[in-house]
Every structure is written in structure tokens, then in C-alpha cells.
Amino acid sequence: MLRSMFAGVAGLRSHQTMLDVTSSNLANVNTTGYKSSRVTFEDTLYQTVRGSTGGALATAGGVNPLQLGLGVGVGSVDGIFSQGSAQVTNRGTDVAIQGEGFFVVQDPAGQQLFTRAGSFGWDSAGNFVTSNGNLVVGWNGGSPPDGTPVDTTGAAAPIGMAPADLANISDIGVAADGTISGRDDTGAVVYLGTIALASFQNVNGLNRVGDTMYAASPASGVPDIGVAGTAARGSMEGGALEMSNVDIAQEFTQLILAQRGFQANARTITTSDEVLQEVVNIKR
DSSP: OHHHHHHHHHHHHHHHHHHHHHHHHHHTTTOTTOOOEEEEEEEOOEEEEEOOBOOBTTTBOOBOOEEEEOOEEEEEEEEOOOOOOEEEOOOTTBEEEESSOEEEEEOTTOOEEEESOOBEEEOTTSBEEETTSOEEEEEEOOOOTTOOOOOOOSOOEEOBOOHHHHTTOEEEEEOTTOEEEEEOTTSOEEEEEEEOEEEOSOGGGOEEEETTEEEOOTTTOOOEEEOTTSTTOOEEEETEEEOOOOOHHHHHHHHHHHHHHHHHHHHHHHHHHHHHHHHHHTTO
16 A cells, blocks of 8 residues: 555655646747757556566466565656747848758857857947857857858857957848858958857766757767857858747647546545555454
């Protein structure tokens, strides 16, 4: 009876976690660049009531083990990094990633973070920044005399330029390879820099740190930073943002499953309590 009660409690906890993850997904259904999560369960410890024995040929048969399960636990909470739909904004510094890869940013403490949310712009100091003020990392560039993209062979660093120079540039946009360009007051094309993208061996190993940001971890491996369209990195689409990849129909289905699973395990606890009460009443 106590085994069944504890198994029911474990089931309640696990389905509560499932409900928490599903609720977070639904809450972020319109969050730019959000990637949904899913819960997987696994059975837990077993109590061996009887061990197994091998059979002797023509004299005795073997006996299988007799084991009783002690409940369920959360095996993992995995991210689903499928492509979200692109929403056209017609804002030149908005960028969506098509395919794999993450934008590389730097927070005020100097920590390197990664995101799929490409709502970028210029601050008053001439830095190319995210909507929450993190510096966008890439390669700075001026105006190459032959019109070729800026050199991206060096180490990536925050993108920025002098505010006075930026004030004379209009029609700023981002190309598929991440090149940021505009036109100066003479109408000539000016290259302002190139946005970097990072890829990982194991994206599910990334740590979510809030603000639709991720941090690298030993499980994710070190970031492979480079230019869009190379290696496992995707391309960029200027004037658009990647929307959340949450599937509302799927999440509502998960919500129902979590609710029914919670109810079933709650029923296990109440039934175990009723049986335990009957045992207590035997003495009366």
C-alpha cells in the first residue's frame, strides 16, 4: 500500500513538471525566437521480491525475477529547435535565421551568449545591439574600394561605428550572408559589418538564461563561430523576425495528457489511502 502511494506521489510530481513545461511553451507562443521544450518520463527504482534463476537442462526450469516498480521520474526536458515561421517586419535591422545557427551577443558583463531573436538596432554610441542592449558580435567593416564584403577572417567582436559616421548612412539592411550595408549621403554603398553565427555539436546542451538567450555549457560544446551559409550555419533574412516554434494544437494535447495523468495518479493515492484506512479499521 505504501509502495502504491509513493508511486502515485512520484506520478504527481512528474506530471506537474509536464504541466509546467507545457504552460511555459504556451506562455511564449508569441515570443520572438523562442524554442519550445518537451518532457520525457522514465521509470524509476524497482524492488526485487524474487530473484531470477537459471534452468538446468531436462531437470528444472528457470525462474524469472519478480520486481515491483516504485513510480516514475522526469528523464529529461529537451528543447525542440525546429524552424519557426518568419514574420516580415520591413525593418532593415531585423534579422531572421533560416536553418541552424545562433546570433552571438555579448552582455554588459562581457559574457558571450547566443540567441535566435534578431530584433537589432543601433544605440546612441554607435553599437549594433539587441532589443535589451546586448552587443551583437561579428566583424566590423568600412567601405571596401572594390565593393567586396568585409574581411571575416579575424576574430569576431562587437559590431559598432562612430555615431557621426552612422548619422550619414540610410537604407540600412542585412544580406543573406549577414553583411550589413547602407548608403551614404552620396548614394554610395557602405559596408558596416557582418553579423556572426554560431553552431553547436549539441544544441540541447545549451543553458537557457532568459531573455531568449542561451549560454554554452560542457554538454553543448564550444561554439563554432563563423559566417552565415557556411558549415552547419543557416542563412539570414533581413527585414524579418523568426517567430516562436510552439505548436498550439500539440501543446493543448500535452495539456490534456498532463491533466489526465495527474488525475490518475491522484486517484492512486486516494485509493491507497482508502485501503490503508480499511486495514486500520480491522482492529475495531
